[in-house]
Amino acid sequence: MRDVFISYSHKDSDIREAVVNKLESAGISCWYAPRDIRPGKEWADTITKALQDCRMVVLIFTENSNTSVQVLREVGLSVDFKKEIIPFKCDDCTLTGSMQYYLSTLHWLNCSDNRDASLDELLQLVRTKQSSQNNKADNAADPKHKNSETSAGKSGNKKSPFSKSRLTALLIALFLIIGIAGFLYSRGIFSNSIAEETAVDPELKELIRQGVTTYTGEDIRKMDFSQIQKWVVLDDKFYYFSTEYESPNADDYLIAMLDDNTIRLEKYNEVGTTEIIIPEIVDGLPVTGIGASCFEDNTEIQKVIIPDTVDFIDLDAFAGCINLREVTLSNTLTYLGDEAFMESGLVSLTLPESFNTLNTNVFNGCEQLESVIFPEALTFLPIGTFTNTPALKSVTIPAQKVLIDIDAFDADSGVTLIGVPGSYTEKYARQKNLGFQAYTK
Numbered sequence: 001m002r003d004v005f006i007s008y009s010h011k012d013s014d015i016r017e018a019v020v021n022k023l024e025s026a027g028i029s030c031w032y033a034p035r036d037i038r039p040g041k042e043w044a045d046t047i048t049k050a051l052q053d054c055r056m057v058v059l060i061f062t063e064n065s066n067t068s069v070q071v072l073r074e075v076g077l078s079v080d081f082k083k084e085i086i087p088f089k090c091d092d093c094t095l096t097g098s099m100q101y102y103l104s105t106l107h108w109l110n111c112s113d114n115r116d117a118s119l120d121e122l123l124q125l126v127r128t129k130q131s132s133q134n135n136k137a138d139n140a141a142d143p144k145h146k147n148s149e150t151s152a153g154k155s156g157n158k159k160s161p162f163s164k165s166r167l168t169a170l171l172i173a174l175f176l177i178i179g180i181a182g183f184l185y186s187r188g189i190f191s192n193s194i195a196e197e198t199a200v201d202p203e204l205k206e207l208i209r210q211g212v213t214t215y216t217g218e219d220i221r222k223m224d225f226s227q228i229q230k231w232v233v234l235d236d237k238f239y240y241f242s243t244e245y246e247s248p249n250a251d252d253y254l255i256a257m258l259d260d261n262t263i264r265l266e267k268y269n270e271v272g273t274t275e276i277i278i279p280e281i282v283d284g285l286p287v288t289g290i291g292a293s294c295f296e297d298n299t300e301i302q303k304v305i306i307p308d309t310v311d312f313i314d315l316d317a318f319a320g321c322i323n324l325r326e327v328t329l330s331n332t333l334t335y336l337g338d339e340a341f342m343e344s345g346l347v348s349l350t351l352p353e354s355f356n357t358l359n360t361n362v363f364n365g366c367e368q369l370e371s372v373i374f375p376e377a378l379t380f381l382p383i384g385t386f387t388n389t390p391a392l393k394s395v396t397i398p399a400q401k402v403l404i405d406i407d408a409f410d411a412d413s414g415v416t417l418i419g420v421p422g423s424y425t426e427k428y429a430r431q432k433n434l435g436f437q438a439y440t441k
Contacts, residue, residue, distance in 0.1 A: 001053045001054065001055065002029045002030060002031040002036075002050070002053065002054050002055070003023075003028045003029045003030070003054070003055050003056070003126070003130065004023060004028060004029070004030045004031070004054060004055065004056055004057070004058050004126060005030075005031050005032070005050055005051055005054035005056070005057045005058070005074075005078075005083075006019060006020060006030055006031065006032035006057075006058055006060065007057055007058070007059045007060065007065070007071055007074040007075065007078070008032070008059075008060035008065055008071065009060075009062065009064035009065040009068045009070075009071055010357070011062075011064040011357070012060055012062050012064050012065065012090070015060050015062070015090055015111075016032060016060055018115065018119060019058060019060060019088065019119065019122065020032065022119040022120075022122065022123055023058075023122075023123060023126060026123055026127075028123075028126060028127075028130075031050045031054060033046075033047060034260070035259075036050065047074065047077075048077060051074065051077050051078055051081055051083065052081055054083065055083075055084075055129075055130065055133060056083060056084040056085070056086065056126070056129050056130075056133075057074075057075075057078045057083050057084070057085045057086065058086045058088055058122070058126070059071070059075065059085055059086065059087045059088060059103075060088050060090060061087045061088060061089045061090060061093075061103075061108075062090045062091050062093065063091055063093040066093050066094075066095065066096055066099055067096065067379070067401075072098050072099065072102075075099065075102045075103065076102060079102055084129055084133075085103070085106055086109060086122070086125060086126065086129070087103055087106055087108050087109065088109050088111060088118075088122055089108050089109065089110045089111060090111040109121060109122055109125060204225055204228075204231070207220060207233065207238060208220055208221055208225075212233060212236065212237070212238045213236065213237055213238065214237065214238045214239075214240075215237045215238065215239050215281065215284075215286075220238055228240045228241070229241065230257070230261045230285065231261060232260060232261040232262055232285065232286065234262070234286050234288070234309060235308075235309075235332075239261075239281065239284060239285050239286050240284050240285070241261070241283055241284050241285055242283060242284035243283055245281065245283055245284040247279055247281055247282045247283060248277075248279055249276075249277065249278075249279050250279050250282045250283070252268060252269060252270040252273075253265045253266065253267065253268055253269065253279075253282075253294075254266040254267040254269065255282055256291065257285070258288070258289070261285055262285060262286050262287070262288040262289070262309075263281075263282045263283075263285050263286065263287045263288065263289075264287070264288065264289040264290070264291045264314075265278070265279075265287060265289070265290050265291055265294050266291045266294060267291070267293070267294055268294055268295050268298065271300065272300065273300060273301065274300055274301060274302045274303065274323075275301070275302065275303040275304075275305075276301055276303070276304045276305070277305045277307075278290070278304065278305065278306045278307055278310065279307070280307035280308075280309050281309070286309040287307065287309050287310060288309055288310055288311055288312070289310060289311070289312045289313070289314065290306070290310060290312070290313045290314060290317045291314050291317070292314040292315045292316055292317065292337065293315070293316040293317065293319070294314070294317045294318075295317060295318050295321055296316045296317070296318070296319045296320055296321075297319070297320035297321070298320075298321050298324075299320075299321070299322055299323055300323065301321055301323065301324055302323050302324060302325050302326070303324075303325065303326045303327075304318070304324065304326070304327045304328070305328045306327070306328060306329055306330045306333070307330055308330045308331045308332050309330065309332070310330040310332070310333060311330070311332045311333055311334050311335065311354070312333070312334060312335035312336075312337070313333070313335065313336050313337060313340050314337040314340070315337035315338040315339055315340060315359070316337070316338070316339050316340065316342070317337065317340050317341075318340060318341050318344050319339050319340070319341065319342040319343060319344065320342070320343050320344065321341075321344045321345065322343065322344065322345045323345050324341075324344045324345045324346060325345055325346065325347050325368075326346075326347070327341075327346065327349060329349070329350075329351065329352055329355075330352065331352045331353075331354065332352070332354050333351070333352050333354060333355050334354050334355055334356055334357060335355075335356075335357045335359075336355075336357070336358050336359060336362050337359050337362075338359040338360050338361055338362070339359075339360070339361045339362065339364065340359070340362050341362055341363055341366060342361050342362065342363070342364045342365050342366070343364070343365035343366065343367075344366055345366070345368050346363070346366050346368065346369050347368050347369065347370055348369070348370055348371045348372065349369075349371075349372050349373070350372075350373040351372070351373065351374050351375055351378070352375065353375045353376070353377065354375070354377070355374070355375050355377060355378060356375075356377040356378060356379070358374075358378060358380065358381065358382060358385065359382060360382045360383050360384050360385070361383070361384035361385070361387075362385055363385055363386055363389060364384045364385070364386075364387050364388055364389075365387075365388045365389070366388075366389050367388070367389065367390060367391060368391055369386075369389050369391060369392055370391050370392060370393050370394075371392075371393055371394045371395070371396075372386075372394075372395050372396070373395075373396040374395070374396060374397050374398065374399075375398070376398045376399050376400075377399070378397070378399055378402065379399055379401060379402050379403065380402065380403045380404075380405075381397070381402070381403070381404040381405060381408040382405050382408065383405045383407045383408060384407060384408070385405070385408045385409070386408060386409045386410070386413065386415065387407065387408075387409065387410050388410070389410075389413070389415075392413060392414070392415045393414070393415060393416065394415060394416050394417075394418055394437075395415055395416075395417055395418065396418040396419075396439065397417060397418065397419045397425045397439075398418075398419065398420065398439050398441075399419075399420070399423070399425075400420050400423050401423070401424070402419070402423060402424050402425055403424060404424065404425065404428045406432075409432060409434065411432060411433075413432075413434060414435075415434055415435065416434065416435030416436065416437050417429045417434055417435065417436050417437070418436075418437045418438075418439050419436070419437075419438075419439050420438075420439055421438050
């Protein structure tokens with residue numbers, strides 16, 4: 001059981017890090033996603049169990065968490081599980097209707113300009129809640145109740161449930177089970193089964209029972225797990241570290257192994273290549289990220305194909321790639337870091353349905369960029385997204401609820417925004433004197 005479940009929006013990871021560091025340095029254990037979700041575990045089930053097992057919930061409340069569906073679900077479950085919730089309010093946003101329903105009666109802790117002092121106050125409040133819970137637990141263990149149980153044990157002459165005849169029957173059954181197991185083992189029937197799995201990670205045991213498919217198509221039930229130390233399940237496929245796996249083009253990169261046993265490409269070090277296919281797997285483990293400045297200022301590449309294992313592209317990853325014209329993104333991409341394609345030669349880009357997080361200046365200075373299509377999951381266009389893009393003709397923003405920074409586009413941009421009539425996209429276009437066109441699927 002953890003002391004505190006941290007509920008927050010992933011956009012506020014800096015605040016979450018400060019809160020967790022403060023609490024855990026004081027000996028208060030914290031649980032938060034994705035750090036405490038083990039590879040291969042189902043996200044929703046794990047979070048639900050973590051909420052059930054925690055002692056209290058600290059809600060990092062900001063404009064981001066106020067509009068986060070995931071945070072709202074966590075708050076709702078916390079209320080259902082009767083957990084104490086400490087809302088740590090870090091900006092001046094107004095509660096949405098659903099959040100107001102759950103949180104309006106709670107005592108709020110406001111984060112002041114002096115964050116260190118506010119974190120100290122949060123720590124003290126958590127400790128106070130802990131002390132209160134411990135006192136309730138002590139009171140529940142009423143000595144009178146214990147005495148009554150003792151008296152009851154002394155007063156009656158109830159027959160023990162483990163009578164001699166029943167104990168004999170249990171021993172006979174146990175010997176029979178051992179004998180049958182020994183016979184089956186001698187016949188090889190237990191090969192690669194529970195008898196051989198006793199030293200295997202319990203999560204691997206469960207995967208074996210499920211018969212999860214490996215990335216090579218190998219039958220997981222026939223594998224030797226004794227040598228497997230690094231592994232991860234991604235999109236229902238089992239990946240495991242193996243130096244024998246041939247990784248096409250992997251030698252072209254410096255790599256980093258992440259905490260979840262996936263691979264991030266850190267730096268591309270090859271020359272003379274105009275078309276790049278990002279490796280899907282390196283040494284048996286999936287490539288999930290393209291790191292900061294991985295291809296920055298590479299003037300040779302013209303086309304990049306990114307596999308479906310990749311879900312994030314970090315800051316400056318393709319910045320300054322002036323001859324980069326075409327990028328095929330993965331279908332699982334969710335995140336683009338600051339200036340990811342800044343001052344590149346991109347002409348057009350379509351973001352996948354999975355995509356939801358766009359950071360600042362991603363397309364700033366892309367002088368040849370003509371069109372970008374976002375999915376409905378995107379809800380915010382930050383500052384500098386499309387500044388200094390003179391060739392830009394159209395940007396599709398199909399989300400009904402979307403916010404656009406006042407400086408996301410140049411004031412004199414000739415772009416046409418394609419969005420839902422009546423949405424903020426249309427209002428923004430009118431205010432900035434940009435073109436507007438109704439979006440149709």
